[in-house]
Amino acid sequence: MLSHGGRSKSDFAAYVSKQALADSSPYALEDGSKIAVVGGGPTGSFFSIFALKLAKMIDKELNITIYDPKNFSKDGPAGCNKCAGIISELLVQTLAVEGINLPDSVVWKGINSYQLHTTKGSVSIATPSFENTIAAVYRGGGPKGIIGEHKESFDDFLLGQAVKEGAAHISVKIEGIEYKNGKPVLFSQGGEIEQADLVVGAVGVNSAKTGIFPDMGFGYEEPRTVKAAIAELSFDEEIITEHFGNSVHLFLLPIKSLKFAAMIPKETYVTLCILGHDLNANSVKDFLDYPVVREVLPKSLSYKFRCRCLPKMNVKAPKIPYADRVVMCGDAGSTRLFKDGLGAAYIMGKAAANTAVLHGVSKQDFQEHYYPVYKNIIVDNQFGSYLYFLADLYKNYGLLTRWMLQIVQEEQSDPEDPKRLSSVLWNMFTGNERFKNIFATAVSLPMRFDLWKAFAKTLVRRR
Amino acid sequence: MKEGELGRLYSHGEIIFKEGEKGDVMYVIQSGKVKISKNSSSGDITMVTLQRGDIFGEMALFDKLPRSASAVAEGDTRILSIDKKKLFSTIWKDPTVVLKVIETMSSTIRRLSKDFAELKKKKQNMLCGTMDLEETCSFILEEARENIVAAENGSIMLLENGQDRLHIKAAFGEQAQEKLKLAVGEGVAGDVVGTGKAELVNEVLTDSRYKIGSLEIGSLMCVPFKYQGKCFGVLNLSSRRGNRFTLDNLKLLNSFSRYAAIALKNVLCMSDLKHATEEVLKHASILDVY
Numbered sequence A: 001m002l003s004h005g006g007r008s009k010s011d012f013a014a015y016v017s018k019q020a021l022a023d024s025s026p027y028a029l030e031d032g033s034k035i036a037v038v039g040g041g042p043t044g045s046f047f048s049i050f051a052l053k054l055a056k057m058i059d060k061e062l063n064i065t066i067y068d069p070k071n072f073s074k075d076g077p078a079g080c081n082k083c084a085g086i087i088s089e090l091l092v093q094t095l096a097v098e099g100i101n102l103p104d105s106v107v108w109k110g111i112n113s114y115q116l117h118t119t120k121g122s123v124s125i126a127t128p129s130f131e132n133t134i135a136a137v138y139r140g141g142g143p144k145g146i147i148g149e150h151k152e153s154f155d156d157f158l159l160g161q162a163v164k165e166g167a168a169h170i171s172v173k174i175e176g177i178e179y180k181n182g183k184p185v186l187f188s189q190g191g192e193i194e195q196a197d198l199v200v201g202a203v204g205v206n207s208a209k210t211g212i213f214p215d216m217g218f219g220y221e222e223p224r225t226v227k228a229a230i231a232e233l234s235f236d237e238e239i240i241t242e243h244f245g246n247s248v249h250l251f252l253l254p255i256k257s258l259k260f261a262a263m264i265p266k267e268t269y270v271t272l273c274i275l276g277h278d279l280n281a282n283s284v285k286d287f288l289d290y291p292v293v294r295e296v297l298p299k300s301l302s303y304k305f306r307c308r309c310l311p312k313m314n315v316k317a318p319k320i321p322y323a324d325r326v327v328m329c330g331d332a333g334s335t336r337l338f339k340d341g342l343g344a345a346y347i348m349g350k351a352a353a354n355t356a357v358l359h360g361v362s363k364q365d366f367q368e369h370y371y372p373v374y375k376n377i378i379v380d381n382q383f384g385s386y387l388y389f390l391a392d393l394y395k396n397y398g399l400l401t402r403w404m405l406q407i408v409q410e411e412q413s414d415p416e417d418p419k420r421l422s423s424v425l426w427n428m429f430t431g432n433e434r435f436k437n438i439f440a441t442a443v444s445l446p447m448r449f450d451l452w453k454a455f456a457k458t459l460v461r462r463r
Numbered sequence B: 001m002k003e004g005e006l007g008r009l010y011s012h013g014e015i016i017f018k019e020g021e022k023g024d025v026m027y028v029i030q031s032g033k034v035k036i037s038k039n040s041s042s043g044d045i046t047m048v049t050l051q052r053g054d055i056f057g058e059m060a061l062f063d064k065l066p067r068s069a070s071a072v073a074e075g076d077t078r079i080l081s082i083d084k085k086k087l088f089s090t091i092w093k094d095p096t097v098v099l100k101v102i103e104t105m106s107s108t109i110r111r112l113s114k115d116f117a118e119l120k121k122k123k124q125n126m127l128c129g130t131m132d133l134e135e136t137c138s139f140i141l142e143e144a145r146e147n148i149v150a151a152e153n154g155s156i157m158l159l160e161n162g163q164d165r166l167h168i169k170a171a172f173g174e175q176a177q178e179k180l181k182l183a184v185g186e187g188v189a190g191d192v193v194g195t196g197k198a199e200l201v202n203e204v205l206t207d208s209r210y211k212i213g214s215l216e217i218g219s220l221m222c223v224p225f226k227y228q229g230k231c232f233g234v235l236n237l238s239s240r241r242g243n244r245f246t247l248d249n250l251k252l253l254n255s256f257s258r259y260a261a262i263a264l265k266n267v268l269c270m271s272d273l274k275h276a277t278e279e280v281l282k283h284a285s286i287l288d289v290y
């Protein structure tokens, strides 16, 4: 991994001696080292898959155990890690390059476009490559009461991949972790389970608060969260094909408490996911009664509610995500704001795995090699906050909404057009691009003078 | 296969990319099979058939050269394309992303070096297992003398590659003139190779075309070797006596020469192939280090 190009001999010598030091450090993982992964959601599985793959490449044998009491093949909320189930184009492709090909049994629908619905009309944005590049999945066995077992859950599939790589999965909830002689010891209700060389905290934000990681006393606090709302609607398959096609339907509506909502078709179901602030049990009904939504989903279409939940979403990452022999990843650490949490789970799970296997498991190792990636997401989210602020303006003020729609319509009807606004919106909601890059494109968009005026007026009025 | 699954559908025989095209996309097979083939002078050669999970077109990511082979769907196939630019920004952040791609490339190199080793072995077998040109000519002459008509002298003369001179490749009898060379149209043999017609000359000395050499001959038969209507050599049988051969002898010898021509042409092609293989192996010997 070392490039000699342009480096002096002494640089190289320093690197070699540092590496030698790292290998002999008490915090380096050795053959037979034990890793306890708490949480078998995507983050825990990604960590395990990549740590084991990498260790094999450098002839190291690690013992990884994943602890998670959930059965991901069970229907309804009990078996589910509750999300909209969109695997971004970038994640689908990156996983394929990594050799993790999402099988047809996991993909409920391949998505090739987004339909954007606003009070001023609707517009369709297609994938740049015109193929089904986004996967719609379920995180558990499917909506409550689903009959038959023809599909596999995404989390089950990933956990299976981790087990295939050599990880063990134990169906147990971890109730406490304590340091003993400098190494963490895990406890379940039944008592002590094991002492590990490394504990990976991949517990997400949606399990009943046990405070196991904050209680370890290294300064970790659970992430700040907001509540989101998810509902599963079931339809006849023809209705889904005709009304939803292979598109995610995205709603940008002038409702203050609502950031955006999406409807994702999955065979005979549609997952409705609403993101915003102060959402509650009535949010789904209020949303479905909104006139724009009624146009997409006319009263004549009959459907049934199968499942509902109000899962939490990480909106602010904890400051201290690691200590000696402990690292917090995925939703329990830093994740991307309001989108592509699974992409972040992949990035963070892998960054932790690379650090542990190639460098070591000390606080210093995580500080040097894991934290830069962690921090990157936090910094990027700041650009994200600003972009969501802009999106709020565009959805809440009719003139801006109309302008946005008009531009996108023009871009989509002209094959030669570089489609800059379309790509801003596409990347914004699909997780294809970092917020920072979307921001750069967004601010370089040419704007008409009358729009500048409207934009300025809107800002003044908000004041 | 449903429309709703990941990737793009290709039907049987549909071309995913063509050899020589510019490419900046890599592919991963979601389902079905893809045939990777290369164009050669003797038609398309299938290099490998890939299946679900396999990566192809990955070379385009790392060099700017055109596609080195074509990819065609075998049956209904679903394929996910991966854009070079996007992948590179991922590689920039985490180089281990391409470990699997490197693994694929490394196994391709292994497969190729195995194929080359086999090719090399085949070449050696070819060298040891088949006769060379001179041997075949002697064998044909021997056959003619023993089974067609007894003669005191005989020779096979062939036009050398790209030249219009006949060279003796094999001969028997008295003081066989191994070094004799005749231009097309020169002497009886030169005439026969020019006209493509078999000839029987019973009084050689009265034939104006006859070139007096050290051999003393009274009568001779000369038949052409033809392949696809083109003459590329002759078979001569001669005797010191005049009127030694009959028209029947000539007919028999002529039909014998038709089959002999095929055998000779095969040997000539084989030796061309051998040269080509040697050439390929010379260029590919670098792969032997793996």
Ligand SMILES: Cc1cc2nc3c(=O)[nH]c(=O)nc-3n(C[C@H](O)[C@H](O)[C@H](O)COP(=O)(O)OP(=O)(O)OC[C@H]3O[C@@H](n4cnc5c(N)ncnc54)[C@H](O)[C@@H]3O)c2cc1C
Binding pocket: A038, A039, A040, A041, A042, A043, A044, A067, A068, A069, A070, A081, A082, A083, A084, A085, A086, A087, A088, A172, A173, A174, A175, A202, A203, A204, A205, A206, A207, A210, A212, A228, A229, A230, A273, A274, A311, A312, A313, A329, A330, A331, A332, A335, A339, A340, A341, A342, A343, A345
């Ligand atoms: C409404 C909503 C919609 C979303 N939509 C999308 C989307 O469309 N696309 C996308 O990419 N992301 C989406 N996300 C984000 C995504 O769900 C998360 O980023 C992702 O689930 C994080 O994975 P994780 O493994 O870190 O946590 P989780 O998926 O929450 O997994 C944590 C696991 O840890 C286990 N666990 C917890 N405590 C313990 C314990 N003490 N002992 C043992 N096991 C334990 C749990 O059982 C669980 O299985 C969405 C999130 C929400 C809230």
